[in-house]
Amino acid sequence: MMRLLMILRVALKALNRNKMRTALTMLGMIIGVAAVIAMIALGKGAQASIEDQIRSAGTNIINVMAGNFMAMGVRQGSGASNTLTPEDAAAIRNQIPTAQYVAAGVSTRNQIIAGHQNWQTRIQGTDVDLPLMRSWPMKYGLFFTPQDVTTAAKVVVLGAVVSTNLFGEETDPTGQIVRIKNQPFKVIGVLASKGAGTGFEDQDDTAMVPYTTAQKKLMGIQHIQNVTISASSAHEVKATAEAIAQLLRTRHKIMDGNNDDFMVRTMEEMAAMRTETTKTMTALLAGIAGVSLLVGGIGIMNIMLVSVTERTREIGLRMAIGARGSDVLTQFLVEAVVLSLFGGSIGIALGFGISWGVTEFLTWPTTISSEAVLLSFGFSAIIGIFFGFYPATKAAKLDPIEALRFE
Amino acid sequence: MPVISVRNLRKTYVVGDIQVHALRGVDLDVEAGEFLSVTGPSGSGKSTFMHILGCLDRPTSGQYVLDGQDVSMMSRDALAKVRNHRIGFVFQGFNLLSRTSAIENVELPLLYSRDHIRGADRHARARAALEIVGLLDRSHHHPNQLSGGQQQRVAIARALINNPSILLADEPTGNLDTRTSVEVMDVFQRLNIERGITILLITHEHDIAQYGTRTVAFRDGHIVSDAPNTQRRWAEVEMAALPPLDPSNGGTTNQAAAG
Ligand SMILES: Nc1ncnc2c1ncn2[C@@H]1O[C@H](COP(=O)(O)OP(=O)(O)O)[C@@H](O)[C@H]1O
Ligand SMILES: [Mg+2]
Numbered sequence: 001m002m003r004l005l006m007i008l009r010v011a012l013k014a015l016n017r018n019k020m021r022t023a024l025t026m027l028g029m030i031i032g033v034a035a036v037i038a039m040i041a042l043g044k045g046a047q048a049s050i051e052d053q054i055r056s057a058g059t060n061i062i063n064v065m066a067g068n069f070m071a072m073g074v075r076q077g078s079g080a081s082n083t084l085t086p087e088d089a090a091a092i093r094n095q096i097p098t099a100q101y102v103a104a105g106v107s108t109r110n111q112i113i114a115g116h117q118n119w120q121t122r123i124q125g126t127d128v129d130l131p132l133m134r135s136w137p138m139k140y141g142l143f144f145t146p147q148d149v150t151t152a153a154k155v156v157v158l159g160a161v162v163s164t165n166l167f168g169e170e171t172d173p174t175g176q177i178v179r180i181k182n183q184p185f186k187v188i189g190v191l192a193s194k195g196a197g198t199g200f201e202d203q204d205d206t207a208m209v210p211y212t213t214a215q216k217k218l219m220g221i222q223h224i225q226n227v228t229i230s231a232s233s234a235h236e237v238k239a240t241a242e243a244i245a246q247l248l249r250t251r252h253k254i255m256d257g258n259n260d261d262f263m264v265r266t267m268e269e270m271a272a273m274r275t276e277t278t279k280t281m282t283a284l285l286a287g288i289a290g291v292s293l294l295v296g297g298i299g300i301m302n303i304m305l306v307s308v309t310e311r312t313r314e315i316g317l318r319m320a321i322g323a324r325g326s327d328v329l330t331q332f333l334v335e336a337v338v339l340s341l342f343g344g345s346i347g348i349a350l351g352f353g354i355s356w357g358v359t360e361f362l363t364w365p366t367t368i369s370s371e372a373v374l375l376s377f378g379f380s381a382i383i384g385i386f387f388g389f390y391p392a393t394k395a396a397k398l399d400p401i402e403a404l405r406f407e
Numbered sequence: 408m409p410v411i412s413v414r415n416l417r418k419t420y421v422v423g424d425i426q427v428h429a430l431r432g433v434d435l436d437v438e439a440g441e442f443l444s445v446t447g448p449s450g451s452g453k454s455t456f457m458h459i460l461g462c463l464d465r466p467t468s469g470q471y472v473l474d475g476q477d478v479s480m481m482s483r484d485a486l487a488k489v490r491n492h493r494i495g496f497v498f499q500g501f502n503l504l505s506r507t508s509a510i511e512n513v514e515l516p517l518l519y520s521r522d523h524i525r526g527a528d529r530h531a532r533a534r535a536a537l538e539i540v541g542l543l544d545r546s547h548h549h550p551n552q553l554s555g556g557q558q559q560r561v562a563i564a565r566a567l568i569n570n571p572s573i574l575l576a577d578e579p580t581g582n583l584d585t586r587t588s589v590e591v592m593d594v595f596q597r598l599n600i601e602r603g604i605t606i607l608l609i610t611h612e613h614d615i616a617q618y619g620t621r622t623v624a625f626r627d628g629h630i631v632s633d634a635p636n637t638q639r640r641w642a643e644v645e646m647a648a649l650p651p652l653d654p655s656n657g658g659t660t661n662q663a664a665a666g
Contacts, residue, residue, distance in 0.1 A: 006518055017506065317502045320463055321565065322491020322519040324484045401463045404502065 004334075011335040014307070022339065025303045029343025029383070030350055032293030033376045037351025039289045040372040042358065043282025045365035047275055053203070054271040056194060058134055060100075060234055061267040062241045064092075064227040064248070068263050082223040083252055083261045086211070089127075089227045095247060098240045101230040103127035106214045106221070112156075112207060113179040114166040121162050122206050123180065125214025126228075131191070133230035139163075141174035141189030144210050152212040156185040159206040160193035181218055185209065237266050296343065297383035304336050304391035315395050316403025325396035332395050336388020337381060344380025348373055408475060409436040410573060410605050411460060416469035418455050418628075429455040430466070431628035437607065439572070442599045444616035444636070445609045447625030453609045454577055456625070460607065461496045461575045462486040474572070491519050495566025497576035501558045503550040503565075510546040513537055513564045520569065536564040540594050556587030563594055574598065576608045580615055586649060592618045593642035618642060 015022045066084035089104035106125040111118050130136070131143050140163075144155050156178060158166070167173040176187045194203040215221050231240040245264045254260055265273075308315070315328055355366040418430040429452045437443055447453050458464040459471060462478060465486075471479040478489060490496070503512045513533040517524050524532075537543045540560035550558050559579055566574055576595070580588035596618060598604045608619060616622045617640040624632040 003523075010518075013507075313502070314504060317504070318515070318519070319487065320461075320490060320496055320502070321516040322487050322569075324487045324519070326484075327519055399464075401458050404463075404498070 007331055007334050008338070010331060011338050014311075014335055015338060021303060025299050025339055026343035026346065028296030028299035029293070029340050029380060030296075030347040032289065032296035033344045033347025033380060034350035034354060035289035035292050036286055036376050036379075037348055037368070037372055038354040038358070038366075039285035040282060040375075041351065041355035041366040041368045042364065043278060043285060044367035044369055044372075045355075045359070046278045047282070048367050049365040050271060050274050050278060054267050056134075056203075058230060059267055060231045060237055061133065062229045062231060062237060062244065063265050063267070063270065064088075064229065064244060065263045065265070066223065066225050066261070068260050081261045082221070084224050084227070085222070086224055088248060088251055089224065091247060091251060092227060092229060092244055096240060096243050098232045098236040099229045099244070100232040101129035101133035101228075103129040103133070103228045104211045104224045105130075105226045105228055106211050106219060106224050107226075108214065108219055110180050110218065112158075112162065112166065112185075114173070114176065117166045119162055119165045121159070123214065123218065124206055124208045125211035125218070125224075126208055127211055129230075130208070130228065133228065136194070137192045139190045139192045140172045141187070143189055144208075149210040149212050152210060152216050154183060154185045154213060154217060155188045155209065156180070157189040157191060157208045158187060159191050159208075160204040161202055162205060162207050163190045180207075180209075183217055237268070241266050293379065293383065297340070297387040300336055300339050300384065301387035301391060303339075304332060304388055305394070307335070308332065308391050308395045311395075312398065312403045312406040315398050316400050316406065319398070319400035320404060328398070329392045329396035332392035333385060333388045336392065337384035340380045340384030340388075341377070344377055347380070348376055351376070410439045410474055411435070411437040411607075412470075412472040413460075414470040416456070416459065416471060417467050418452070418459065418464070419467045428628055430459075430469075432469070433628070433630055435623065435630060435633075437605060439605055440599070440603050441621060442595070442606045442619040443608070444619035444622040445607060445625065446611060446613065446616050446622055447631075449611065451625040452628040453611075453625050455628075457575055457577050457607065457609055461494055462489045463496070487519070488521060491516055491521070492569050493571055493573065495563075495569070495571040495574045497559070497562050497566050497574065497579045499578040499581040501550070501555075501562045501582075503558055503561055505550055508547045508549055509542060509553065509561045509564075510534065510537060512550070512561055513546075513568055515565060516568050532568055533564070536567045537561070539567060539598070540564045554587070555583050556590050559583065559587075559591050560594060563591070563598075567598070571604070573605045573607070576606070578609050578611070580610065580612075588615065589642050589645050589649070592640075593646055596642050614640075 064084070067081035086104050089102055092099050093102040103126050105127070108123050109120065110123050111120050127149060128143060128146055131138070139160065141157075143157055144153065147153075148155050158173065163171075163173055166178065167176070172190070173187045174189060177184045178187055179185070191204070191208075209218070211224060215224070229240065229244065231237045241264050245260070248262055249260065252261055318328065352368060355368055358364050359366045413433055413435045416430055416433040417428070420427040420429055433456060445453050445457070455464070459466050462481070466479055469479065470477060473489070474493070478486070481489070504515070510530070510533045513536050514529050517529045517532065534543060534546065537546050540563050542557060542560050542564065545553060545557060550561070553561065574595070580591055583591060592615065595606055595608065599606050606619070608615075610616055617636055617638060619636055620639065621633070621635045623630050
């Protein structure tokens with residue numbers, strides 16, 4: 001212990017002697033570790049926000065999507081098939097008792113113009129059940145009525161973000177006229193804010209119209225793209241999803257063994273899918289960041305090699321007065337590890353800073369995990385040992401007399 | 408029993424296709440308490456011989472018995488231990504660590520001691536060694552703040568720190584002027600007489616050789632003469648006779664050291 005303390009002092013002294021070089025070498029480690037920490041924080045944050053989103057959307061929710069991208073053979077995108085109809089939605093509502101709320105849906109992106117302001121957003125064509133199943137209250141006005149759906153009325157309910165961008169904050173826009181695809185729509189309500197928090201898809205950045213209106217006035221289609229259903233209780237979700245699938249297979253005359261032309265997913269399944277994707281992304285980003293950590297390690301090796309060459313005479317002297325090869329090895333290893341751990345620690349701090357900044361200024365969610373910190377710290381130590389080992393062995397193998405004679 | 412006993416010692420360097428025979432069969436016995444001057448022209452093998460005696464190098468063949476123990480074929484680590492505990496080595500170029508205080512330079516061998524020595528003890532021993540060479544008041548100076556003579560005395564203090572019974576010096580006055588050389592030789596003579604340390608000192612100057620008790624001369628890797636000094640010089644006497652300059656300061660600053 002005493003001995004290690006003394007070796008540590010020698011190492012600190014050696015590193016202190018060449019401050020600029022030490023700082024630059026550490027910079028490699030700092031950037032590498034900070035990148036790893038920030039990337040993992042971003043990934044974990046995205047994961048957490050997805051879980052949040054699912055929770056706020058309601059766990060009882062089941063989605064039916066037109067098309068089936070899981071089917072072998074023809075690869076269709078989700079919503080690409082036009083076999084899902086409003087009648088399917090009605091059938092689900094009427095024939096499946098545990099389907100408490102049912103909303104047919106289509107979705108498109110369009111610009112909404114109000115006076116001189118305009119805003120590009122996702123326009124959801126949906127049904128009156130949607131705010132009920134998602135427990136989504138109104139801030140101003142009212143949601144559209146069954147009558148609006150039947151008559152394909154040109155009415156729109158704005159999300160909080162859209163309302164703010166078109167009419168300003170704390171302004172009640174109900175009764176105003178906006179233009180979508182060059183047609184006048186009457187604003188009848190504004191949804192309460194669900195809070196951004198999601199990072200990738202702001203739930204408040206949306207506008208809702210009756211699905212019939214979207215079909216006829218905005219998209220010119222007969223079919224629908226999805227049906228959102230809410231089961232009457234959490235235990236009913238699985239059975240309800242299965243019943244819906246059976247019903248649609250019958251209605252679409254799909255034989256046993258043939259591929260469905262739709263997909264039924266519970267919220268839980270979708271969450272699992274998206275979490276999986278995010279995990280892969282996180283691993284990928286962390287991997288890329290890891291490469292810079294590796295480069296930092298090579299920087300340490302490089303500088304340790306230079307240091308060994310520069311200090312050949314010093315090494316020779318230390319050996320001449322009794323240092324063993326192992327003493328010299330330890331000294332240089334400790335120096336490398338001090339470099340990497342010091343750089344790593346600063347990198348961790350910087351990683352925290354970056355994550356904080358990303359959340360603060362870009363409003364992307366980040367989560368710093370203790371695993372990421374421990375992982376980076378351990379990795380730094382391993383990098384120090386790994387990349388310090390070769391230079392240290394080189395130093396330890398020197399012959400005292402030849403080293404002393406080195407110019 | 409001699410402290411150093413060397414028989415038919417040979418060292419051959421191979422440089423490319425050429426074999427350089429630095430030592431061609433050297434026999435020598437050195438008794439405890441002797442002050443042996445080693446002379447000879449440049450390239451005669453003095454340094455090679457001294458490095459082997461100092462366990463810094465190993466002979467190609469032959470036998471080297473140190474304190475009754477054959478060290479010629481010891482392992483690297485065992486040799487390191489001998490260098491640390493039993494032999495003090497003084498180089499022509501001082502080899503002090505720069506940007507490191509005199510006292511820390513002197514303490515350095517204790518860092519590699521196989522016994523565990525506490526910090527306070529290390530310090531006390533380093534101070535004692537600096538006192539022997541008369542540099543206690545300079546213990547916190549860095550090498551570049553010391554004259555050549557002072558640097559060499561720090562190097563001697565470093566060689567003394569582990570109480571070795573043998574001190575080897577390879578042209579310790581080679582980089583020093585006459586006056587400073589006398590000061591350094593005084594240190595060696597006092598260590599030899601007051602502490603009974605056996606000293607082997609290389610010099611190519613006949614004058615310096617006269618400070619020892621006995622002189623051996625090398626030529627072409629052989630010892631060609633070996634005789635006691637009849638007219639021994641005494642540094643202490645000569646120093647008293649010299650016109651006083653600055654008493655603690657010796658000579659010009661010389662070549663910078665390793666580190
Ligand atoms: N490392 C070495 N490689 C090759 N030849 C060497 C080496 N060291 C010394 N020599 C040769 O060995 C001979 C003796 O050298 P050295 O012992 O240094 O002599 P001295 O100290 O008496 O001047 C010289 O010819 C020298 O060139
Ligand atoms: Mg020589």
